Amino acid sequence: MSSRSLIQRSALLFALLVLSAWLFYIGKAHTLLIDTNAVTLDGREFKSAEAITVSVDGKTPEDMGRAERILVSVSGQQHRIVIEVVSGGARKVEKRFAVPTFMDSALVSIPAILGDAAPEHWVTKFTAADREDTPAEQMQHEGDAALPTPPDAKSLPSKP
Amino acid sequence: MTHIKRLAADFGLPRIIITLYLLALFLAAPFVGVDLPASISDTMIRIGMNGIMVLALVPMIQSGCGLNFGLSLGVIAGLLGATISIEAGLIGAWGFIVAIFISQGFGAVFGYGYGKLLNRVKGGEMMIATYVGFSSVMIMSIAWLILPFKSPTMIWGYGGTGLRTTISVEGFWRHILDDFLVIQIGDNFKFPTGAVLVFILMSLLIWVFFHLKTGTAITAVGSNPTYARASGINIDRMRIVSVMMSTMLGALGILIFEQSFGFIQLYEGPLYMAFPAVAAILIGGAGVNKATLTNVFIGAALYQGILTMTPSIFNAVLKVDMSDVIRIIVSNGMILYALTRKSKVAK
Amino acid sequence: MISKLRLFLIENAVVILFVLLIAFAIPVSGLPASFLLQEILTRLGRNTFLVIALLLPIMAGMGLNFGMVLGAMAGQIGLIFITDWxxxxxxxxxxxxxxxxxxxVFLGWLCGSIMNLAKGREMVTGFILAFFMNGLYMMVVLYAMGSIIPVFNPEMLLSRGYGIRNVVGLDGVRQCLDNLIPLKIAGLNIPVFSFLIIAAVSWFIVWFRKTKLGQDMRAAGQDRAVSGAAGIPVEQTRIVAIIISTVLAGIGQIIFLQNLGTINTTSSHEQIGMFSIAALLIGGASVTKASIPNVIVGVILFHLLFLVSPMAGKNLIGSGMLGEYFRQFVSYGVIALALVLYEWKRAAQEHASRATLRGGAPADGKEAAA
Structure with missing residues (x-):
């Protein structure tokens, strides 16, 4: 292999690696939990409005009251959120926020955004309570093993 | 060093690995709490069950038709024999013998047509055999649905059409050979004398056949077609004879398999029946163009040994059942190895 | 004029046979035209790419690439990873x-190298290699993933803690190619973007045939010895053909699965080779000659048959299984038929070339055979 083609190939490989990283970065899915529960940050309490509509990345707006949580699936880091306060003095807030790439589920606090808290409080990592083993799979698996097999079932040629 | 190399060349590296693997399994068995007599007994039963299917490959390999991936045609003949015999309500030895006779008739007819076809596609037999086998299994699946069978043990009860997918031969001729002169020691050790005897008997017949005029002619056709033509041998006829023999032996083989297994499997059951047999004879050292009875015996023993021992040892040691994956890799790896080698046979 | 018509009929016998068969089966099945049309559009978008993957090895004289299943496995491994991440x-x-x-690329190189060891029986070798690799694939997916290869999402694993579950849902990428450019005409959804990709790869194949490498490939397919003597690196060219085919099969499998939306971890890839090959042959291709029109006609005819045969079987004798067995019979049977026709033709050519040689025209012998 000549040195020129070696360089070409390395460049191609490198480009592919960079492309992969970029694709991962923009394609990584996040579950956003849009949350209107009141939060206390640095001793100050933030409350959401009575009735709002929330839309992330231009999706259909959803109505939310106080102390609610909705699930939104998005991909990539940068997101745009549009909050329209319906109750009281109607106003529209449009903000951008970022979700770290390796944060699978993020809690997005509406009161923090509405109350103009520091941006680092807008998005926090969400850790779900330990999920139990899904029983369906468990049962299916045990069921497989418990199937009455003829003594020589293994000698049956199934797939080659 | 050269000595070992020559041994490896003679015996074939994959076969050495497989033999060592099986040996290791047997040596490990007592230490991990696997019942060795039961395993040996299982292996013997399986050799009895599958031996004739492996033997069925010999004639076609010898005549230069290659590995008979279309053995399912013979299996279909066997299934027809079995179902017709049950339909007639024959039980016991009679039922089995009638099944054999009927299946041999079908086997001869199928084999003749199959041989005629293979004669017109010399050089491409293996792939065509595979797909002819596959498509005949599917044609027969349609036939099992619409053939006018009446026996209540074989047809679906309410709401179904045609024959059942698996038919029990219990009450007809289950274990008719396995239990003939059976040697039972304790609860765990059983030697299926009848099935093994039939296997040895058929092997003897094949051995004798290949030392008679027609048999040597078939070998000549396979090993040196030019010479065979020059000495006035009718090549096409010899090939048809070998294909018919292979198909008929396949039909007998599946009947012996069924009496031991206890069930007849219809529809897609025969689809892949040829592959384990092919893998076995290749593990025994046969090549694509040459096979001996030693290859059959060693191959059947090694292959069935691995099939019996792998799951029990792996379950005992690793608590995982990887046997299916190992079976797939070993058998297809062996076929692949044989296909990529210049046709040379191991001793 | 008459002989021209006859020639056309003989050349397209398989296609005509299937058109007649389908013309009979569609009314019997009683399925509405709008349903069939929508299904065919969907299936064209889903399967065509995979079938195109078969073209280059045919041109390189290596026959029907049963080893394309290897590419499908690679595609599935890619999908499993992105789903996990x-x-x-x-x-x-x-x-x-x-x-x-x-x-x-690695599997294709392996497959090509092994086929070079088994010249003249590439097809059966690829066929068995697919089974063999399936064993290794299962080893990786069912045993190594989650134990040696890290899997982050525990929901993808079997309850024993390692090994990928039997079904992997592709909700994140489901039909995202098909719906990238949404288009609805007369109530029919048309997967425009998938069609564009297929057009692009078809163009690639047509372009590739004209390149130096493509010409070498064709030459190697026609006569290995002559092209070797002419300085073409035959073995290497054959490996390249298989590598391209495997890579395309991998991409094709990803397109196929994004449309379906789920992977059957241990079985999605298994029948892909057989179905793609059968479709290509029904479209009028042979072991030595296949074109893009063969691919398109084949996918349409094969999948029409696939769609209507279960219902037709049910209406004919009251068993849906009849149609199921019938379509499997057709898939296997058409492959058997194509292989038989190929061998007949080859035998006839050999016979002819021998006759010419005996006739004392050695210089023209090769020409006659080619």
Whole structure:
């Protein structure tokens, strides 16, 4: 292999690696939990409005009251959120926020955004309570093993 | 060093690995709490069950038709024999013998047509055999649905059409050979004398056949077609004879398999029946163009040994059942190895 | 004039046979035309790419590439990874394709090298190699993933703690190619973007045939000895043909699965080779000659048959299984038929060339055979 083609190939490989990283970065899915529960940050309490509509990345707006949580699936880091306060003095807030790439589920606090808290409080990592083993799979698996097999079932040629 | 190399060349590296693997399994068995007599007994039963299917490959390999991936045609003949015999309500030895006779008739007819076809596609037999086998299994699946069978043990009860997918031969001729002169020691050790005897008997017949005029002619056709033509041998006829023999032996083989297994499997059951047999004879050292009875015996023993021992040892040691994956890799790896080698046979 | 018509009938016998068969089966099945049309559009988008993957090895004289299943495995491994990492949408699919790329290239190189060891029986070798590799694939997916290869999402694993579950849902990338450019005409959804990709790869194949490498490939397919003597690196060219085929099969499998939306971990890839090959042959291709029109006609006819035969079987004798067995019979049977026709033709040519040689025209012998 000549040195020129070696360089070409390395460049191609490198480009592919960079492309992969970029694709991962923009394609990584996040579950956003849009949350209107009141939060206390640095001793100050933030409350959401009575009735709002929330839309992330231009999706259909959803109505939310106080102390609610909705699930939104998005991909990539940068997101745009549009909050329209319906109750009281109607106003529209449009903000951008970022979700770290390796944060699978993020809690997005509406009161923090509405109350103009520091941006680092807008998005926090969400850790779900330990999920139990899904029983369906468990049962299916045990069921497989418990199937009455003829003594020589293994000698049956199934797939080659 | 050269000595070992020559041994490896003679015996074939994959076969050495497989033999060592099986040996290791047997040596490990007592230490991990696997019942060795039961395993040996299982292996013997399986050799009895599958031996004739492996033997069925010999004639076609010898005549230069290659590995008979279309053995399912013979299996279909066997299934027809079995179902017709049950339909007639024959039980016991009679039922089995009638099944054999009927299946041999079908086997001869199928084999003749199959041989005629293979004669017109010399050089491409293996792939065509595979797909002819596959498509005949599917044609027969349609036939099992619409053939006018009446026996209540074989047809679906309410709401179904045609024959059942698996038919029990219990009450007809289950274990008719396995239990003939059976040697039972304790609860765990059983030697299926009848099935093994039939296997040895058929092997003897094949051995004798290949030392008679027609048999040597078939070998000549396979090993040196030019010479065979020059000495006035009718090549096409010899090939048809070998294909018919292979198909008929396949039909007998599946009947012996069924009496031991206890069930007849219809529809897609025969689809892949040829592959384990092919893998076995290749593990025994046969090549694509040459096979001996030693290859059959060693191959059947090694292959069935691995099939019996792998799951029990792996379950005992690793608590995982990887046997299916190992079976797939070993058998297809062996076929692949044989296909990529210049046709040379191991001793 | 008459002989021309006859020639046309003989050349397209398989296609005509299937058109007649389907013309009979459609009314019997009683399925509405709008349903069939929508299904055919969907299936064209889903399967065509995979069938195109078969073209180059045919041109290189290596026959029907049963080893394309290897590429499908690589594609599935890519999809399993992006699902585990949670990369979704178009970036996810592209990433899956990039992940599959090195695996397909390696498997294709392996497959090509092994086929070079078994010249003259490439097809049966590829067929068995697919089974063999399936064993290794299962080893990786069912045993290594989650134990040696890290899997982050525990929901993808079997309850025993390692090994990928039997079904992997592709919700994140489901139909994201098909719906990238949404188009609805007369109530029919048309997967425009998938069709564009298929057009692009068809153009690639047509272009590739004209390149130096493509010409070499064709020459190697016609006569290995002559092209070797002419300085073409035959073995290497054959390997390249298989590598391209495997890579395309990997991408094709990803396109196929994004449409379906789920992977059957241990079985999605198994029948892909057989179905693609059967479709190509029904479209009028042979072991030595296949074109893009063969692919398109084949996919339409094969899938029409696939769609109508179960219902037709049910209406004819009251068993849906009849149609199921029938379509499997057709898939296997058409492959058997194509192989038989190929061998007949080859035998006839050999016979003819021998006759010419005996006739004392050695210089023209090769020409007659080719």
């Amino acid at each position: 949670g990369v979704v949408g178009l970036p996810g699919l592209l990433l899956a394709m990039i992940i599959s790329l090195p695996i397909s």
